[in-house]
Amino acid sequence: MIRLQNLRCTFHAGTPNAKTVIRDLDLTVQAGEFVTIIGSNGAGKTTLFNLISGSLMPTAGKVYIGDEDVTAHPEHKRARYLGRIFQDPLVGTASNMTLEDNMMITCKKGFKWPVISLNRKMRAYFCEQLIHLKMGLESRMKENVSSLSGGQRQALTLLMMVLSRPDIALLDEHTAALDPRNAAIVMDLTTRFIREHRLTTLMITHNMNHAITYGSRLLMMDAGEIIIDVSGEEKKKLTVPRLLGMFADIRRQEFENDEVLLAGGRKTEG
């Protein structure tokens, strides 16, 4: 479970350039939930992930993982529970190392595996795991990762993430740099891994269809706030036009409320 309480992030706080990008945000994500997150550029989605992963400290508020308050925990300490995948397929793996060495390193993360060296048994296990990717990578375990395509690399990154046995997966537009065919393959793998490993998942995407199709809950962020939070039957009925309509309604209402407020002052005077 992830719980964010009154979370705020202001860059350059206390200076004339102060910019609040996360605004007193409250969010609880239950264990095993798969949440998709959409929102315009600059809405605060990646900043939210940075606050959860600990690569950024909040200006105010708390971050809980399970029942533990991890707000003050540095990123490496939270990495024990978290797996994060970025848009760039080059980020999640070490280019100049072999597939098997990359996989071995990830198994050592958090010391959750009993083995410390790459032995025959581990090679056989990695081979078996790679076969499941259905990309022929099992015959390339001694090649450097730099020889893989973007889609193959992102699939390997996903596999490595689950090998590190996280409770939580943070997926930051992890298919955005792939062509449609590879994006579909990686999304298939993603949903399979989430299901098989019961991962609590947050997935940022700019693909509205993906946000609607995948996951059990959808959040829309705007200007550092969660403005739409839909799950269950309501999410199943969502369509892109309906979602866009909801966004327009919310922002129009707020705009009208502001106008009413401002006009209200003038009216009472008049």
Ligand SMILES: Nc1ncnc2c1ncn2[C@@H]1O[C@H](COP(=O)(O)OP(=O)(O)OP(=O)(O)O)[C@@H](O)[C@H]1O
């Ligand atoms: N280190 C920083 N210093 C100052 N401003 C920052 C910093 N990091 C992010 N921002 C600003 O915070 C806002 C939110 O950025 P963020 O990357 O979280 O948005 P996003 O929703 O992920 O956008 P996108 O969809 O474009 O990736 C943006 O206006 C960005 O310029």
